[in-house]
Amino acid sequence: MLTFVLKRLTFSIPVLLGILVVTFILARAIPGDPCIAVLGERASKEVCESFFRRNGLDQPLPVQFLVYLRNFSQGDLGDSMRFHRPVMELLVERLPTTVELGLFALLFAITVGVPLGVLSAYRHKSILDVGTMVGANIGVSMPVFWLGLMLAYLFAVLLKDTPLALPPSGRLTPGANPLPFYEYMGWVAQGEEPAGILIFLSRINTLNAVLTLNGELFVDAIRHLILPAVAVGTIPLAIIARMSRSSVLEVLNQDYVRTARAKGLRERSVVGKHALKNAMLPVITVIGLNFGLVISGAVLTETIFSLTGVGRTLVDSITSRDYTLVQGFTVVIAAGFVIINMVVDIAYGYLDPRIRFN
Amino acid sequence: MANAEPASLSPTDRYRSSNLWLEALRNLLRNPSAILGMVIVGLLVLTALAAPIIATHDPIKTMIGVPGETGRLPSKPPCIPLFGCEEPIHILGLDLNARDLYSRVIYGTRTSLSVGVITISLSIIAGTALGITAGFLGGRVDNVIMRLMDVVLAFPALLLAISIVTILGPGLTNALLGITITFIPQYARLSRASVLSIKEQEFVIAEQALGASPLRIVLGHILPNSITPIVVQGTLGVGTAILDAAALSFLGLGAQPPTPEWGQILSESRNYLFTSPHLVFFPGIAIMITVLGFNLLGDGMRDALDPRLNRN
Numbered sequence A: 001m002l003t004f005v006l007k008r009l010t011f012s013i014p015v016l017l018g019i020l021v022v023t024f025i026l027a028r029a030i031p032g033d034p035c036i037a038v039l040g041e042r043a044s045k046e047v048c049e050s051f052f053r054r055n056g057l058d059q060p061l062p063v064q065f066l067v068y069l070r071n072f073s074q075g076d077l078g079d080s081m082r083f084h085r086p087v088m089e090l091l092v093e094r095l096p097t098t099v100e101l102g103l104f105a106l107l108f109a110i111t112v113g114v115p116l117g118v119l120s121a122y123r124h125k126s127i128l129d130v131g132t133m134v135g136a137n138i139g140v141s142m143p144v145f146w147l148g149l150m151l152a153y154l155f156a157v158l159l160k161d162t163p164l165a166l167p168p169s170g171r172l173t174p175g176a177n178p179l180p181f182y183e184y185m186g187w188v189a190q191g192e193e194p195a196g197i198l199i200f201l202s203r204i205n206t207l208n209a210v211l212t213l214n215g216e217l218f219v220d221a222i223r224h225l226i227l228p229a230v231a232v233g234t235i236p237l238a239i240i241a242r243m244s245r246s247s248v249l250e251v252l253n254q255d256y257v258r259t260a261r262a263k264g265l266r267e268r269s270v271v272g273k274h275a276l277k278n279a280m281l282p283v284i285t286v287i288g289l290n291f292g293l294v295i296s297g298a299v300l301t302e303t304i305f306s307l308t309g310v311g312r313t314l315v316d317s318i319t320s321r322d323y324t325l326v327q328g329f330t331v332v333i334a335a336g337f338v339i340i341n342m343v344v345d346i347a348y349g350y351l352d353p354r355i356r357f358n
Numbered sequence B: 001m002a003n004a005e006p007a008s009l010s011p012t013d014r015y016r017s018s019n020l021w022l023e024a025l026r027n028l029l030r031n032p033s034a035i036l037g038m039v040i041v042g043l044l045v046l047t048a049l050a051a052p053i054i055a056t057h058d059p060i061k062t063m064i065g066v067p068g069e070t071g072r073l074p075s076k077p078p079c080i081p082l083f084g085c086e087e088p089i090h091i092l093g094l095d096l097n098a099r100d101l102y103s104r105v106i107y108g109t110r111t112s113l114s115v116g117v118i119t120i121s122l123s124i125i126a127g128t129a130l131g132i133t134a135g136f137l138g139g140r141v142d143n144v145i146m147r148l149m150d151v152v153l154a155f156p157a158l159l160l161a162i163s164i165v166t167i168l169g170p171g172l173t174n175a176l177l178g179i180t181i182t183f184i185p186q187y188a189r190l191s192r193a194s195v196l197s198i199k200e201q202e203f204v205i206a207e208q209a210l211g212a213s214p215l216r217i218v219l220g221h222i223l224p225n226s227i228t229p230i231v232v233q234g235t236l237g238v239g240t241a242i243l244d245a246a247a248l249s250f251l252g253l254g255a256q257p258p259t260p261e262w263g264q265i266l267s268e269s270r271n272y273l274f275t276s277p278h279l280v281f282f283p284g285i286a287i288m289i290t291v292l293g294f295n296l297l298g299d300g301m302r303d304a305l306d307p308r309l310n311r312n
Helices: A002-028 A034-039 A045-054 A061-073 A087-122 A127-141 A144-158 A196-202 A205-211 A215-252 A255-262 A267-304 A310-319 A323-351 B004-030 B032-049 B101-137 B139-154 B157-168 B172-199 B202-209 B214-250 B262-272 B278-305
Strands: none
Touching (some): A002 B139, A087 A310, A144 A215, A144 A267, A144 B214, A144 B262, A205 A215, A215 A267, A255 A267, A267 A310, A323 B139, B032 B278, B101 B172, B262 B278
16 A cells, blocks of 8 residues: 555656646746836836846746745745735635635535435436436536526525525625634734634634634525535536446446345345445545536636635736736646545545555 | 458458448437437537528627617516517517627527537647557657646646636637647547557557558558547537636636627626626526537447447
């Protein structure tokens, strides 16, 4: 197992390096003079020269790349041109929104998708099966942003005065200013600057609500999360349901399942213990592959539901040509994506020894 | 005799391959969801071709000051003649710039279909060329190409497309290029895998022994034998490409106004969701039906072209 993990780790390093090279080149390929982009049209030649020197842009490209690598490894992603603040700081502030949205979307996709897929495989060719597959086909064909808009219209306009009404924007009810858990627990005195990781965790509202034992805040955060999470989670849900169905169907036809039935095991233990365990392997891979969809979905839905996460910040930065921010956010998201895929692969190898020894 | 062998092989080859395609077509016509997919895609192609006939108005013409028009902006729900509305002028009503929404959606079919087909064709050409080169030459070339593909795959597709468009500048052509790049690795991997499995087969080795050039082997044997999975993947890809293009346009990075493009129409009218939801509803439905059509067709083709399933 250790060899497998090490092998997988070494496989990820060139890809990570490749990501850094690509983002570095992308940032250098941006048309126009970076000095004018940052300092404005009227920047004089002398001012620009000192700007270049200060930012290391007068160095040859390989040197620039090494500096970029060094800064990246130290968590320095440069300063945002629009916000005039370190990109890392913005990331710590805004990534929690996206992480929370992504996790809830995935949770929704798995808890609904897997049982639906398993049930429709078990009741193959029943109304439930046909209905699930038609639904899954429609689900993967829906544009995320359109679904988000339609959900907002349904739950915030049509169902406005019913108990089903849900807020169409924001993370919390306006005016809510939750106490961060590190202050609640007395780890950090008020006014003192806490560590980045604490800020990050405290901005995941549901987690912060649980840690500060604030039920009202928890309900409020969940109510705001439902619509965007359903919008982001629908395509992964459809894919997961399809995958679980075909995977369970395949397993149910295998000899060992027939043997289990023949020796008189109860149906529940045939399906639950024998069939499901093996059928879930491909499903785990599919769940891993869906992280990319969740990130893309978050980029699109955050704009619709006015959530200030990385997706919305990224899109806004593109229009305002804030290249350092785009570069920094892109590289961190891509690196995170590689790491998640690696973890999924390792989990897969752990669950299925055949992968490990192949 | 040795010279006659390939000549005597080819008619049988042709006979068998035409039979295989016929068999696949027969399978496709037996699959109800594939038929539905074909009907949807067929109707969309017809709509795109006959857009000037089907559309009632010019999709980019503002109806303000036009004789016979009220010039009313869409503050009220669409006037749908089928449901007994008195003014059968605009089937789906007017958009925010007083343009005929129905005609815009109809013309949008042209934009979306061509974006989907062009991006996928370009990425199939580039991807297969890269994949075949990698698989056929092997060694260092293979390594460099495939690691590059790994890096492209390491980015979430939409994010990479967004980054590329950021640099190239917003616009439909650049969006198209950005999406094309994100699709290339799929086809490179697929075609490389088929090359690797076909390269070592006896008929290829025999051809090599007869002195056939690498180009002839690639065009005559490797390409025809690896085309099936690429066609299936490509059909499914058209749907995804249309979704991605609509997403980029929705973010303001793809088609620019006044081009009738579904994602762009959605983007224009999304701030008016609460007052005129129909402006958002119809272009979204159009995207969904189109993507659904290509997905059903792709799934059906996969089932029809998979020889393992045929035996059942």
